Amino acid sequence: MNTTDKTAATQQGGTDLESMPVDGVLKQLQVDPAKGLSAAEVEKRLKQYGPNALPEKHVSLARKILKYFTGPIAFMIEAAALVSAFLGRWDDFIIIFGLLVFNASLELWQDMKASNALAALKKSLAPHATALRDGALKTIDAATLVPGDMVRIRLGEIVPADLRLVSGDYASIDQAALTGESLPVAKKPGDEAYSGSVVKQGEMDAVVIATGANTFFGRTAKLVAGAGAVSHAQRAMFQIGNFLIAVAVVLALIMVAVQVWRDIVVAENWGLADALDILQFVLILLVASIPVAMPAVFSITMALGALALSKEKAIVSRLASIEEMAGVDILCSDKTGTLTKNQLSLGDPILLEATDPQDVVLAAAIASERENADVIDTAVLAALKNPVARDAYHVTKFTPFDPVSKRTMAEATDEKGAALSVAKGAPQAIVDLAKPAKDIADKVEQSVADLGKRGYRALGVARSTDGGKSWKLLGILPMFDPPRDDSEATIEKVRAKGVSVKMVTGDDTAIARETARQLGLGTNIIPAAEAFPKDMDPDNVPAKIADSIEKADGFARVFPEHKYAIVKALQQRGHLVAMTGDGVNDAPALKQADCGTAVSGATDAARGAAALILTAPGLSVIDNAIDEARRIFGRITSYTIYRVALTMDIMFLVVLSTIFLGFQPLTAIMIVIMSLLDDVPIMTIAYDNTAVSKNPIRWRMPRLLSVSAVLGFGSIVQSFGLLLIGFAVLDHAGASAWFGITSKEHLQSVMFLQLVAGGHLLLLVTRTHRWFFEPPFPSRQLAIAIVCTQALAVLMCGFGWIVPQISWTVIFWVWVYLLAWLVILGAVRVGMERLIDNRLDRRARLAEIVNAPLHQHGHLHGG
Template sequence: MPVTKKVGDEAYSGSIVKKGEMTGVVIATGSNTFFGKTAKLVASAGGKSPAQEAMFKIGNFLIIVAVVLAVIMVASIPVAMPTVFSITLALGALNLSKKKAIVSRLASIEEMAGVDILCSDKTGTLTKNQLTLGDTTLINAKDAQDVIKIGALASRKEDNDPIDNAVIKALKDQSVLADWTMEKFIPFDPVSKRIEAHLINNNTKEELWAIKGAPQVVAKLSSDPDVQKKVLDTTDALAKRGYRALGVAESKDQGKTWTILGVLSMFDPPRDDSKKTIDDCKREGISVKMITGDDTAIAIETAKKLGMGTNIYNATKVFPKNLDPDHVPADLEKLIAQADGFARVFPEHKYAIVKTLQKQGHIVAMTGDGVNDAPALKQADCGTAVAGATDAARSAAALILTSPGLSVIQTAITEARKIFARITSYTIYRVALTMNIMFLVVLSSILLNFQPLTAIMIVVMSLLDDFQS
């Protein structure tokens, strides 16, 4: 949301000035800026995958056994195993691409299969990212549609603003908008925090001034303390339920006196498939945590609708101001493990959450779409760039979704587990067969006085063994 900056305030690099001008003094450059810290986190994120560690352990074990037996007679190292792994993963990646999930790093498939915690953003992943009008609280209006009509008149459809679109869409009789001609339109700005329109009725030539904006701003237009209190109380009640509020007022005397008509409530509804997907994840042993930049109340309300845990904390309050993601306090580590999610998060918070969960032994998947998500996406075992993500997020992610919603991620995890099951089966077979051959040849040579194997015999044996796999 736009904010107003005053003398002495800090403005972050990369910010866009919507209105006004001010002389500034540069206090930080490069990696010392707020934006630069995010880039620095991206550079330091990442680690060795569990799949790589497992492959090294298997290979080392067989090498040790083979070396011991080689001292006696023969050695047998499964040199084909990495090749089989790569081919299986490549075929798995092709299958995942058909299910709207593009793999940018093959090792991430095995990491995905072991995911036990999924950190999901809210807007556009759990929700539709489409503002919708809820109940309307009447102040001086007699009907909710009267409030919506004035709100729609204080909108400009061609701007394609999400709030304007939601208000206009909620108006049942769209034809009434054609009765008015807009003489002047004052768009929203962070100083006034409202939209104002001056209109004339095409039939009666009646003049109308319409306003919609922040409820506390609209409330001040009334000289009645009771009206002001009702608007503010309504706004507080809506905020506790996770709804955004929008005040609507009109004037018929060129803005000399205003009538507060009512307060519109707005929310971003959950996606139709989100609740089922979360339930499926729970059945598969995956814990879903909500990580969002939205307000805590909105996050909790969304969690209630989706059947998620509501133990969601305000990250700006529980995380220390000068946070070192690599050295999170013990009490905060415990809180991260127990929390169902965090709201009001910044890039370093997301990064710290992922790294802390990994430190606790979890395999973590993280979703994101913006530049600020890049450090956490790169650090996560399975960083996932959702549909419509920025180039920075995609380059840092191991999995890129081409379809919106959480269901694609859940499907990808299920498919990854099938792929990993195939690799596990081959590994068990390969290890067992290698051990069998080594001990058979060694014991046969020692106990039955067999002659050493010739090169042709070794080749034929390898072909017959590998043919089954």
């Protein structure tokens, strides 16, 4: 392998350049740190490695749009539209095609929202960089950086690529958005700096070791681009569509076979007109069988639910996440800023050579900057009980923190002109400076160890009054990011809803364990770097690791691929996972999770990847979101059962009446109008009063289709029974004259009224597991929509608008018939629910017996 090829391999893999000595890195990348690369060499390497930018995969708009017109339901809608056009039924065609375009528009809008994650990540990359080219420092486009470029990073700048720091005193770099660490990290020569992190203090020179997709940031973006799963709502629609299509195809074949047999064998007459008649029957069945409005009803119902969630301080960016949140059984929560306040606070000082705790705090405050205060300085200054006391000291010299001495120092004079020196920093660094007696040094070591076990950081403080010749080690300041006041209570509420909570953080294990203990999460915290092999495929987590992930209470020292792997492993075990986060490092896991949730103050990348965006801090919003999501899911389930049962009713009525009675009970336009009257007002189901489930709820298709099928069968009996009664009235001259049903067209209006009115009465049965006359009662919006629709259907039939006119007497008796069947179908629904629940209870008890230890079955053996 030649040098150039080897450089490419190390830049692609990154391992050697990340760990080898800096001199070796410079030699490997063939660069002189005093001159940098030449323009010719940069051009050569740009062709080899490509630009320092995230790769984009372009998909044409036409291809995107075409995707929205594919799928089982879309194909059936298109078939119905084509048949309508072929037969010249342009009113049917316009309505059906309009629904198809509306559904596709909703999906296009959702896809455009989903692409925001990658766009936000790209915005986070540095637009410019200061690079050494041909011996001179130049400001260049960061996209032109190549491995081997020498760059300079300064205060306030975004690190433009993955770097190894070569020279300079030190730099403090905030990489929290990438790694989740709650404090900026002090860097020294030889350390690595990640692309996308921010320089908070200092200035250093560095060499570029990775660019574009090969950077730490680029690998995160690649995970985001590959993350995501088809929502359970989409799968449910596919399954429901496939079920209805299968039933429709079988019924269509039966109907066509019977009609062809009648025309050819019985009537011995076959022509184009007969073929068109059969095609017309198939059209009616297609229009009847396809829940054309189902995708729109799902989307609009969830959109109205999203509006309700926005009032709970949760913004929905992916509608399907509402339905996913209802079934979530594991919540992986970010620690910093979500479970904790994301602000360091000082505990009670541990006194060593000081007698007053505030003396220790005051000395530390003098050694802190007010103007460019970092989080530690802010915490120290906030801990002063008397802030004015700090004003009595005039700082004459300040030495900022650097990773070599690991301390800050200040020289000051008090209001009387007396000089003093103060220092604060890592306890061992302060011990080395003060050189205290052995018993004090031992106490420092023991105190730091004890604080570390409890998850506290420690800050040593010393003071000198003789110009730094001798120092007093005043004490140790414990520092901790405290839990939010509402976190523990919220976790308990979420757990009571059947949702397990796991903490995920980039902080050290001891800090994570102490935070988890205070929140009552448990202390089984796994250090991710130890649990996950470095070369592990995050999409295929080994079973042993997946077992430990399921059992863990939380994870520490995690990187983006770890968070992603945690979510993916839990999903592969059958869990629905919600993930909260706020940084770039959280974006892959947020996008992969069933309900990725960006917390208050999250980065653009996190918001773009998330399905739910919280606008209020803490987890309490999640608790409210779960309740609202379960209400919304209950409404969607109610609609689904109603729609499947009603669709079966219409399909079987058309086929059975065609085969056995030779009668077309509905015209195509009746079916289209009926679909609109049944579906459009039902969108107000988004406002319905729904009981909140105590446990996570999911799409259980066998149960849902079983209940739908039984209610559908009952509805078929109801509709076909009324049709038979109608035929009996037609055959009886006296009854026919009294009711005013003198033709089969009148009978079609009767069936139209029965299906519209009966459909909405069926919704009263499907919207609750209990009797329809028990609470929760329908909401005002839903009740008004149903009453208005019923009134419109009655007026259409009573005055002959669009459909043949029938008498008010007939309308009255149809309603009496429907109300009687409402009670019958209500009894069927309650009976089905009790039967299913009893079977589930028996299975649960059997599972408990099978899984119980053998000694618990001693009574079976006479023990």
